[in-house]
Amino acid sequence: MHKKMLVTVAAVALSTTLFAQTKPEDTEVWEPVPAVVTPGKINTDAPSDAIVLFDGKTLDQWVSVKDPSQPAAWKVSGGILTVDKNTGNIQTKRSFTNYQLHIEWRVPKNITGTGQGRGNSGLFLASTGPGDDGYELQVLDNYNNKTYVNGQAGSIYKQTAPLVNANKKPGEWQTYDVIWTAPKFNSDGSVQSPARVTVLFNGVLVQNNVALQGPTKYIGKASYEKPHGACPIKLQAHGDKSEPLSFRNIWIREL
Amino acid sequence: MHKKMLVTVAAVALSTTLFAQTKPEDTEVWEPVPAVVTPGKINTDAPSDAIVLFDGKTLDQWVSVKDPSQPAAWKVSGGILTVDKNTGNIQTKRSFTNYQLHIEWRVPKNITGTGQGRGNSGLFLASTGPGDDGYELQVLDNYNNKTYVNGQAGSIYKQTAPLVNANKKPGEWQTYDVIWTAPKFNSDGSVQSPARVTVLFNGVLVQNNVALQGPTKYIGKASYEKPHGACPIKLQAHGDKSEPLSFRNIWIREL
Amino acid sequence: MHKKMLVTVAAVALSTTLFAQTKPEDTEVWEPVPAVVTPGKINTDAPSDAIVLFDGKTLDQWVSVKDPSQPAAWKVSGGILTVDKNTGNIQTKRSFTNYQLHIEWRVPKNITGTGQGRGNSGLFLASTGPGDDGYELQVLDNYNNKTYVNGQAGSIYKQTAPLVNANKKPGEWQTYDVIWTAPKFNSDGSVQSPARVTVLFNGVLVQNNVALQGPTKYIGKASYEKPHGACPIKLQAHGDKSEPLSFRNIWIREL
């Protein structure tokens, strides 16, 4: 582009670029109109467009991981869902791609054990197979309980440590608010864009739009073994010797 | 790379790759240890590492935008901060780069007016200059009040509409939770990476890690006019004829 | 996730993770099979899948920008296309989205003038409107000719300076090899992902996957004024007083 006479420039500007968007109305957009959603009375309550995954009464939205044709057999009582290690992991009937998720969990007040053996469970943000396959947001009591930092509560297990340790005391209810973006794959199976996750732990940011390197592995580094589409969300039944932990108020909004 | 005899491969695998990370401990990371943060009693309460920008008592953290040497002169009463259009916009004393922010706002129950003239204010996520310069997260009553979608509550004004309309009724307190990533600039002033923003409106995701095209403009499209570093956060004094709106419980965590 | 007995781990590893991908064949992908393309004899020659935009003989692939129903009227002689400032800008008949482009240009050996007035033209990578609208890769003689750095050859005009100054002398043929990724827009007109460009100037990298802030502006900062889809490619007729510059060997591959 070249330097013209300023007088020409001014004329051009006035006649095209400038006048093309002189009016404030020129940058108003009127549609599509965002859908109306009634938010919860408090922010932890489910908004009107959420799918309620656990409302304190039934496990209708969940099945057994071992045998998805069977109902989830964890204990529901007093509005609370408690892990049953004998019946194993449970997962949602539905599969999800991108979403906003809210879940609350509580470690028993009288929890014992140390390291990974103290209130251990896990929230698999996308269950890519049976057992412990998937992207695991760690659930653990790390209030004054030390473990490896990429294995503490708020971590994506064995992959990314949380920004801070925002654990509450055992016996108190804690919250995870998750924004999940599923990975995309090319036709040859290679990764087009990785999974991304943002996590608020008790209202405190612990994962900030982190790109994941693949589903969680217990041994070895995470990698994308194979392409996947929408997946169930899974809760882990662990083998602590002490009392099991509990969940409540689980809801999800598809994005 | 070439295809070796499987027997060799197995041997190599067993002796190097496999054994190199056979043990679960190989992928444990023990430091740096995330700082301990005590979360709020409820998620809207300030965590222990937050800078409280408004605690209901004083405007010590704020100054006038017209004259930053002067204190902010909006009215504080009953734990609430109320806009004073006569004294103009106010901004934080401190400047911020990347952060998590919580703020609550309320439109008067007896609000009148329509479109943009109904409970209008704005939260400038980074104030890049005097007046209305900066990246504006719109504040407006859009409960049954139609306007252009990129100008309704939850929008980045004149730039990105919210994903949904999650307004509460006038008279109810509403929340914005914001994750802000500042833009970066190259040495020639060009944009290295744009600003990014995530917003939860009353707990509902309305902006999902959106890349911004520059500070807000009232006329014309947003663009990055010039590089900037850390910036104050600014609240807008608007000119509605009806009663002004209020703010409370403002805190921020630097990331 | 929890720490199991190592013996169990080993068993699990051997029975699932390990054996699941023990064999090299497990990570071979056999389709889709990439199309066969016969490359040029030398790298500047058009590959077999290219659309030849100018082969030295005709301007069949081009039209006048002033009146796209009219043929491009620049002069073709001796395998070379020479700018005709009287007939104005020319553009391709076809529109393109993502592509790889090769073009060669030459400033007259006896060029005179200074700054922007010395061999000025421009390659609009996507022409978003009449006149000089679009994303302009600057064409100019900057061999020992100083100008603003975001206006020199290899720059995206008024937006990003080239990484280095790789100009050849006037009278020598020079090459641009461009990889262009078009911007994407959301349904509300906001930017989903910006345009990206990589440019090799005489084989030297001058733009490295740079995200653009919008089509070029002569006055003001670039911004995305409105969404656009596939666009023609445009060559600029400038108003230097000295002899005009020339182009040859233009080809494009759609990606």
Place this chain on the structure above:
Amino acid sequence: MHKKMLVTVAAVALSTTLFAQTKPEDTEVWEPVPAVVTPGKINTDAPSDAIVLFDGKTLDQWVSVKDPSQPAAWKVSGGILTVDKNTGNIQTKRSFTNYQLHIEWRVPKNITGTGQGRGNSGLFLASTGPGDDGYELQVLDNYNNKTYVNGQAGSIYKQTAPLVNANKKPGEWQTYDVIWTAPKFNSDGSVQSPARVTVLFNGVLVQNNVALQGPTKYIGKASYEKPHGACPIKLQAHGDKSEPLSFRNIWIREL
């Protein structure tokens, strides 16, 4: 933000935004001034700022991978470097982070074998360890020779297939032009941003700014096992039974 009277708007626009950037000069940037680089006479020749890794005469820039204290022992003759499978892989003395690389290779005209056993070698864009560790751009004769698509020439081995098959016939010299962006890692060892690569094969784009999932693995999926900084570039000695292939004209520009 609110809707003001248009007359006010016009006044504001004229007095601030508009006049602030009315002049074309307002968006000119004059420094930093890009360094002057003399490009090669033809695009495959080394530009003046390149480090010449192989000029046809000596292997001074290379060492043995088995024992980096020893010189590289491949054969240099007639301006050409020929693989010697007996002495194993060779790598550069220097380490590199981000760069533009040019290399030429030739499969013997009388090559025999099929699949991966036909002119197999590899260019490790960053050698992360001894042996075949690193990010491997596959070298192979795939002119009428079928193999798995993520193992053919132009692929990042076992990771991303090339966009097209741009092989020349055995006996002809072929080129790779590579733009490499090294991965970045967080302090806990997690991936901040993955490696990215663009490859032109005989002037044809085959990898377009692809994000890599980690260094190449022969067994299992690629993953980032551990953080690394600058790395040598490595050439692979493979074990074909037929005549070995050759390299020439290798240069690199640090970015």
